[in-house]
Amino acid sequence: MKKVKLFFTAVLVLIASSAWAQSQVSGVVTDASTGEPLTGAAVMVKGTRTGTSATSDGTYSLRVSNPQEAVLVFSFYGFKTVEVPVSGRSRIDVAMEVDATTLDDVIIVAYGTVRREAATGSVSAVKGETLATTPATSVDKMLSGKMAGVQLSSYSGQPGSTTTIRIRGTSSINAGNEPLWVVDGIPIIADDNRNYSNYGVGGGSNTAFLNPNDIESITVLKDAAAASIYGSRAANGVILVTTKSGKAGQAKFSAHAKYGLQQMANDNHYRPLTGEELITYWRDAARNAGANPDDPASTYYVPYSLLENGSHNWYQDMTRLGKLQEYEINASGGNDRATYYSSLSYHRNDGVFPSQSYSRFSARVNADYKLTRNLTSGARVNIAYDDSKSGNLMGSSYYINPAFAMFMLLPWTPVKDEDGNFFKPSENSGNNPLANAAYDEYLDKEYRFNGTMFLEWKPIKHLTLKTTNSAETAFVDSRAYSNPLADPDGESWLDTYFTKEIRLTTSNTVTYANVFGDHNVRVLAGQEAMTDTYEYVGVDSPHVDPAIPYPTTATQAEDQGAYSFSEYSLLSFFGVADYNFANKYFVSASVRADGSSLFGAANKWGVFWSVSGSWNVTNENFMAGTRDWLSLLKVRASYGVNGNNNISPYRSYGVYGVTQYNTANGMLPSSPDNQQLSWEKNKTWNAGIDFGFFDDRLTGNLDVYSRLTDDMLLSKQVPYTTGFGSNFMNIGSLRNRGVELTLDGTILRNRDWLWTAGFNIALNRTKVLDLAGSEYLTVADSRRGNDTPVRIVEGMSMYNFYVREYAGVNPSNGEGLFVTEDGTLTSDRTKGRYIYAGSPEPKFSGGFNTNLTWKGLTLSAFFDYVYGNKVMTGNWYITDGEDVLAQNSQSSALNYWKKPGDTGVLPKPIAGGSNVWYAGYSTRFVEDGSYLRIKDITLAYTLPEKILKPIKLSGAKVYLSALNAYTFHHVNTFDPELGPIGYAYGGNHPMVKSFIGGIEITF
């Protein structure tokens, strides 16, 4: 028995002694800059699988088997990795230094964040700081030219107008093309429900209710891998906006103010003719019609005496110096349990046209509260009120629109008559836009409330449950009042509309994330539901009493009521799985099932999915030798299918509408049944490469992609014998292919100087593959409902100009010439043949920027450009119409044929309107739309600490900016930006340029 005891004792001693050879090492991991503990920092014994992570107070503890030889590796995301030999010590404290090159690289993606390194899809992200350098007036406008493949265009420079956004080209003909906007995890209402202040713009993304200064970051999800988790709404890409939240620590206040002046962007000096120019033009037109302009008996009597009472410049009379001002204060802070960010801002922009203004008040509160150790709650609340006012219906082709009328009104027509009343010029159908500006009202008041609340629960380590619930309301009050004092017939009318849209969303996810040695795993499953209702009620009240211009004074017999209602819903289930091995190999897959009320009973549910992978080559051991110059090399590839459900509700229903006959109510078929109606499908593959050289002094990425839009929603002609002329079906396809390159570099970096530059370029080609039997579709001007000269043609690019072929001027007689079907020349425009005259799709587009900092002084400049697109302005309608002696013309009209032998000129004007070679679409009006725009130049000065400290400020910055400073282009109108179809009727609100000064202080 003793022997036995001895034996066991020996064994125990042996075991114990081997145990004694190990040693316990512990310590604290902190942030070198703040001294705060780094919870979660990884501590590994080099070359082994032994490791732990720092607890919430930054402490760690682990056993090291060979305390003399072992090396500990401390790593934490956003900090430089540190290796420390144990050398027999039992306590090792480490202060880790921030790794500036990687900290920026946490990017917000769908339902979470990801390190840029781990991203497998194509995403572009802009951080708040980058955004802040541009004093933009709305969130959408902050994106212009910043990201490869994200093209923004505006139809209008009116304050508060929307922007059209195309991510990697136009992918749909009938469903929408605007991206999905997701703010703090919730897809928001980005439609424009205003009636008058954004008139003639139509569509576009309406995000004016968001205060740009509240934005922390914007991420654009471009390919299927990144976006398809948004399923049926992801086809046009997704824009994720994250608003600022507070950080624990002392309360921080910041205030800023800016003030600026605006004028029309008109760098080519486009203008109407002066009195002298116009009279010469008219007299030549009269002579060309065989008349004597000095003969009072002639129909075309154009004496110089018209100028006797002087002439004036309507362009100048109808424009003014715009004003822009913005004031904001925000506060943020918190403690270890609660953080908050709140802001209040006021923005006002008085436009360059009289009586035009846009103002916005917005308030935001973002609060997060740690209820218990594993339960967090938070809220994001934004309230905004914006108010757009004008006395003119800008963007219309109506006579009351000054941008249109300035080319109609004659320079010798006075603004006011002798009694001081506004003159009612006959050449503008009795309308005087200055009178409209003074008396009429076209206004929208928009009330937006977005409230989101979330609850996050971590029941066990690695597992997170989150529920996010949101209510969003958008109300618009619209009023259009025509005052008898401005109306040509002295009559009054009033339209009053109230629009209401309400959206409720719930989003619930469960996430499991863990690290098993080199294996990183994240699995997310979720469910979402959304309902949206839209409703308006309005009343048109003709002949209201001008003393009380409200619906109550219109007669009941004339009042007309209007009402509309629609609703739709979406229910979704989705899941994502990410895996990476040793930060070298990354794979990700997502799937989402969406059920939508928009589609036919047979196709209510659609499944969307993606797979993607990437390989971080730099992390391979064999790359060790190149790391001193090649700091990053990563290749990515993805494929996925997502959808486009952007159609109006009820299109799948066979419906009877109410009709009247013989004073009784009847019903008549109004749309055919379409149980098969379903999503448009978008199949995208993407391959990319990310690189960095010389410790990331030069970084960049290159992506190639192909997006196939399939089952395209098109209206297909069907025989009338079926009871309908057309039916909306899933037919047709088109494809976008392209290449994108982004480069960012630090040219100079030392103690006092920092000089960076960035560049991006995108090439996209759209090809219509199948129009289901239609040879071509004519694009209607969605803004005004009439046809444009733009066609969608099978086998061609998305949009193409098809117009009559103009062949210049006949040098012998000054008539315009056209090429006929058989190739001969004719002066009869109506015999001219139709030819393809180019596409408004640019050959390439993008932007570049540079930023030079010397001590506190920063000079930054930002450019965007578009190359190789054709555009067509509808100015012919105004300026080169058939009725030469009825209106003014544009400055370029002066270059007309004057004598035999003149070439390279415009056809001669002829009074009387028989000169049909003028008007109508032809190649004469198709122009090169390329431009280079100096979008923004900013000079900023950050005051040094030694000045700030005595006055108790923690930061102060002053800046001067020029927005849209200058545009190089050749288009014969104010500004070359004419939207995706490259065509604009007369009367667009021209772009404006702004000169702004501002100050920001933090305390």
Added chain:
Amino acid sequence: MKRFVTYILIGLAVLSVSACEDFLEKGPKLSQSTDLVLSSYDGLNKATLGAYARLGNVGWYGGERVLESEMRSGNGIKHIDHNSNRYMTQMNWNYLPEATSGMWATGYVTIAACNNVIDNLEGKESSEVSAQDLNNLKAECLFLRALCHFDIVTLFALPYTYVKNNGNSLKDNQKLGIPYVYHTDSEARPAREPVLTVYENIVNDLLEAEKIIDPSYVRSGVADAKAVVTLPVIQAFLSRVYLYMGEWQKSADYATKVINSGKYTLYKPEEYTKVWTGNTGGSEVIFENFIDLGNLSNEDCSYMTYPEGAYGDCICSPELYNLYEDGDVRKDLYRQDSNETEGLWWTLKYEGKGTGTPDASNTVILRLSEMYLNRAEAIVRGATVAGTDAVKDLNLLMKNRNASQYNAVGVDAIQTERRKELAWEGHYFFDLARWNKGVTRGSCYGMDVKYQNIPFPDYKWALPIPKRELNVNENLVQNDGYKE
């Protein structure tokens, strides 16, 4: 813990899936689904009324059915002082497959509205709804279906009489009528039936309607009882269809039924000029299209025949105007423009409803005078009717128009009187077609001289089938003479 979470998630998923079918049903509220409308008597009744709604379209009795006939036949002319370039194609007979009559579209969508009702009546009887109630709806829809097919086939095919008499010598596509559509079917691509078959089907629809309608039935709730289908409407139309087929005895017999119904009386000479502005049809009217002053749609008949403040493109030709003798009340139914331009006369049949502006006018589709004219023509062609003859019938009409009496009546007299009485009501072109007579005008009225006279036969007497229709229905063939 993990298991607990799993249970919660599974529970949530089950709950939401079961709730989702309702959640995703968001039907339209401001209109009604086809299924719902056609599932009840009330819906079917409204759908029947709705089927009338397009009668007043510009492409039908609100304009082209009338004016197309007048301008093509030589009843109408244009003048440079009143030219908005409207009704030019009609005057020149230069229709193209790309730009042909809109009647094809208007007709077939109305036929679908009728078929939807006809095919869904079965089993809708209830304690409140009798079999007769359902039959009345069916009769209305059968009538409208026949009317649509008739109005399409008379435009897009050569006349029945010509095809019947020359059948053997005609090419295949000269004998074709139009598809006769009995059921709404979005997949169907029907071919054109022979002209003779189309007329047979029209007659069958009308005979069935005649058989099943309650003889006293007049749709309730309407302002104008003359603007809905009743038994005499069906019979009057049968008289016309048989007339167009050369079935003289049947045409005469149906005209007699209407005349003898006692429901209609000929306009007296002293009231003749005043009966056209009423809100509802006058004593002669059997069937008309009703235009609601409170709910105006575009209407061409008034605008095109109104010289002041409207277009006034369609002017009475001197050949027609000069047919009226002095004292004939029908001559008083024309007026001049404010300049009293020499030789320009406009009809007063569409003077509006007394508002003094060319707002709206009902269009008469069937009236008693036509019945007398149908019967007289049928008798001249060999029909017999006890107690009357062609001279008696025609002279009764002459007496009521203050026009000279006839001693004897031949084909020429019938044709002239028909033209004079029914001018500007959309008859003359179709009459010329069935008489196989060409158009002769006194002048080219400023048009190309080659359009002045149109001989018969000529391929132009059948309009081109719409190209867009040929594009989407591979079973259709184009009419002879037009590009495919």
